[in-house]
Amino acid sequence: MSMHARNRTILAGATALAAALTLAACGGGSDTGGATGDAGDDIAVAAGDDSCDVAKADLDAGTHRFTVTNGGSKVTEFYVYADGDRVMGEVENIAPGVARELLVQLPAGDYETACKPGMIGDGIRSTLTVSGDAPSLSQDETLAQAGTDYQRYVQSQTGALVEQTTAFVNAVKAGDVAGAKALYPVARTYWERIEPVAESFGDLDPIIDGREGDQAEGEDFTGFHRLEQALWQTGDVSAMGPYADQLLTNVQEIATRANDVQLDPLQLANGAKALLDEIANGKITGEEDRYSHTDLWDFAANLEGSQAAVQALRPYLAENDADLVAEIDDRFAATGQELAQYRSGDGWTSYDQLTEEQLRGLSDSITALTGSVSQVAAVVAQR
Amino acid sequence: MTSDASRDPRRAGLSRRRFFGLAGAGTAGVLAAGAAGGVIGHATAADPTAAGTAAATDAVPFTGDHQAGIVTPAQDRLHFVAFDVITDSRDDLVEMLQAWTAAARRMTAGQDAGPVGAVDGGQYAPPDDTGEAIGLPASGLTLTIGFGPTLFTAADGTDRFGIAGRRPEPLAELPSFPGDALDPARSGGDLCVQACANDPQVAVHAVRNLSRLGAGVVSVRWSQLGFGRTSSTSSAQATPRNLFGFKDGTDNLKSENGSAVERFVWVADGDPGADWLAGGSYVVTRRIRMRIEPWDTSTLAEQEQTIGRTKGAGAPLGQQAEFDPVDFTVRAGTGPAIPENSHVFLAHPTNSGTAILRRGYSFVDGSDGLGRLDAGLFFIAYERNPETGFVQVQKNLRMDAMNEYIQHTSSAVFACPPGISGPDDWWGRALFS
Structure with missing residues (x-):
């Protein structure tokens, strides 16, 4: 969590906006998002640990249903990306042996599908070509679509957040220390991807994501980091049951509230930058996960969340500042490459294994990326 | 600081690349706007070397045959910064140098770093100036750039930006000297900028804005704040004292x-690299920590014998006044008045056989955790060739009595190109053309 109060103001009025803007019927939907739409087909996706076979590579414009079956041994995710990794639709948290559906509305264009076994990296990609109608939207419609798309993204993240937090707290309560340690960074990934949205609820954020020492006098140290401390520092979670229950209750509450959040374009732009600031302030310093040193998981999640927010705005930005879009693409790619050096098995190198020189490389890439993303707000503010 | 109101505030939202594009084209307008501004009138003073009597708030001309900040009468404050270049793209590096030149041109004239200004842009864009110099005059700000040996050739021999063949032979890592305790993390660097001003906030503002503009292209490797110039570079200036309490720079090269x-000082036609470096110079920096506490408990006689001058007047030992000639033949008792292992004896041009232009500053970087000040002299020397300049002097200091009281903790060398010639010129143009 950030200690900067300004982050909490990013979403001021966001919930009010939600009432004004309804979920557009033309928006995509996921099985957790409650979107509507009729699909005339059912495209099978066979997801494995090293494969992602999509039954069709050419589609007609319209709404499609993908059924993603995870035949592998790792939790996977499935995305449909437009140019620049703009998320058109996604299904999170597909456990081994489970099948999940994705409804997504695709205008004509060139897309990519991606499975992400282990939830990490660029994923296993295939091209997807959609032909037929490509409706021309006005600039206002394009911006409104960005808010709708991002709201769907938030909903699919909060759905997975609740599921994985449930698994995590169950492991804690069962005294399964190894299992809980493995689930901790996974559950946090969904939190960190939408951190500015979560932080907008100032009453819940501190009790879910506060760090030791951040509490006011008389307040208890609770949430993810309380469990993290017990798991890594003492390995004794026998007294953690009440904290585990409370964490799940609060996460469920935040998920409910976050589903009503719709961001206007300016809030999206500022939220994308706020996620990068989270990396600069909390992850590069190792402060976020000071017991587990799983900071690079959170780093990757913040980065993905920032990219999702910026790319929701992409159609508008491409029309109004193509140079900036190109620069942002370059710098997201550069940061992704910098981070990818520290992949380790199905996860990330522990923070305490990184050298000063490696941290500086990560820091330099985030500084450059933030400089570019900070230009987005002025472009969307021109409307 | 003034700002150029003729620009559309919306341009504050331009991407970095297009800001760079504007930088070159905008310079003529910047100069024109500057000439109309009150503070800027001073910027047209014809000769920076004759500006010894200028007010401390005045602007120092940015353009000229040589870069400002070398023979310019030493200002009171320093922020020196060394950068690593973190891109492989020569184009990005050149664009940044052009943007830096435009910003330096503006800031040395007492203006905001960018054409829009700290507060005149739109509400939704980060300001193109950071704002802490609003209302402050130019304060004699000079910004002096240098190129380190590693900009030309990487440690593994890679020609990083297609300029390896243009590295002048004297631009090489300095040899190690006895007693060196160099910290690699604050030594070296691909680029440097020396910011000097009579107001520390103005110098810091300049370095901060150049660092900001360089995001994605450069990364600050190390930087050093300095206060209290320790050398005069003009005979119009009184000789200041360093943290040993002695006058420093009495016999310095003067403008x-x-x-x-x-x-x-100046690289001349016929020297190595003269095709791009003639009219420039080399700068050597050494962070010299003083062992303050042992020094403070040494006797006055020990201190004066160590330096070779009197502590009060600054006179050479055996003489009366500061500017009396340094005469190594004068005797006191059974030996020479100026001991042969004193700093003045060994460093003086008579015995070192060369001369350098010193431009250092005192520093205090807090304390060292052992209850001792982390303080000393950030030594800066400009010379025509490091080998026959700083290196030659330093080799002669092997037996210097002062070594007992100092330790060199960082080292760097850079080649500083000649001055900016006019509105279309930029830092490094001759090197990268």
Whole structure:
């Protein structure tokens, strides 16, 4: 969590906006998002640990249903990306042996599908070509679509957040220390991807994501980091049951509230930058996960969340500042490459294994990326 | 600081690349706007070397045959910064140098770093100036750039930006000297900028804005704040004292001594790298920590014998006044008045056989955790060739009595190109053309 109060103001009025803007019927939907739409087909996706076979590579414009079956041994995710990794639709948290559906509305264009076994990296990609109608939207419609798309993204993240937090707290309560340690960074990934949205609820954020020492006098140290401390520092979670229950209750509450959040374009732009600031302030310093040193998981999640927010705005930005879009693409790619050096098995190198020189490389890439993303707000503010 | 109101505030939202594009085209307008501004009138003073009597708030001209900040009368404050270049793209590096030049041109004239200004842009864009210099005059700000040996050739021999063949032979890592305790993390660097001003906030503002503009292209490797110039570079200036409490720089090269400056400071036609470096110079920096506590408990006699001058007047030992000639034949008792292992004896041009232009500053970087000040002299020397300049002097200091009281903790060398010639020129143009 950030200690900067300004982050909490990013979403001021966001919930009010939600009432004004309804979920557009033309928006995509996921099985957790409650979107509507009729699909005339059912495209099978066979997801494995090293494969992602999509039954069709050419589609007609319209709404499609993908059924993603995870035949592998790792939790996977499935995305449909437009140019620049703009998320058109996604299904999170597909456990081994489970099948999940994705409804997504695709205008004509060139897309990519991606499975992400282990939830990490660029994923296993295939091209997807959609032909037929490509409706021309006005600039206002394009911006409104960005808010709708991002709201769907938030909903699919909060759905997975609740599921994985449930698994995590169950492991804690069962005294399964190894299992809980493995689930901790996974559950946090969904939190960190939408951190500015979560932080907008100032009453819940501190009790879910506060760090030791951040509490006011008389307040208890609770949430993810309380469990993290017990798991890594003492390995004794026998007294953690009440904290585990409370964490799940609060996460469920935040998920409910976050589903009503719709961001206007300016809030999206500022939220994308706020996620990068989270990396600069909390992850590069190792402060976020000071017991587990799983900071690079959170780093990757913040980065993905920032990219999702910026790319929701992409159609508008491409029309109004193509140079900036190109620069942002370059710098997201550069940061992704910098981070990818520290992949380790199905996860990330522990923070305490990184050298000063490696941290500086990560820091330099985030500084450059933030400089570019900070230009987005002025472009969307021109409307 | 003034700002250029003729620009559309919306341009504050331009991407970095297009800001760079504007930077070159905008310079003529910037100059024109500057000439109309009150503070800027001073910027047209014809000769920076004759500006010894200028007010401390005045602007120092940015353009000229040589870069400002070398023979310019030493200002009171320093922020020196060394950068690593973190891109492989020569184009990005060149664009940044152009943007830096435009920003430096503006800031040395007492203006905001960018054409829009700290507060005149739109509400939704980060301001193109950071704002802490609003209302402050130019304060004699000079920004002096240098190129380190590693900009030309990487440690593994890679020609990083297609300029390896243009590295002048004297631009090489300095040899190690006895007693060196160099910290690699604050030594070296691909680029440097020396920011000097009579107001520390103005110098810091300049370095901060150049660092900001360089995001994605450069990364600050190390930087050093300095206060209290420790050398005079003009005979119009009184000689200041360093943290040993002694006058420092009495016999420094002075801007008024044109022939010595030509001979010892400026790279001349026929020198290595003269095709791009003629009219420039080399800068050597050494962070010299002083062992303050042992020094403070040494006797006055020990201190004066160590330096070779009196502590009060700054006179050479055996003489009366500061500017009395340094005469190594004068005797006191059974030996020479100026001991042969004193700093003045060994460093003086008579015995070192060369001269350098010193431009250092005192520093205090807090304490060292052992209850001792982390303080000393950030030594800066400009010379025509490091080998026959700093290196030659330093080799002669092996037996210097002062070594007991100092430790060199960082080292760097950079080649500083000649001055900016006019509105279309930029830092490094001759090197990268």
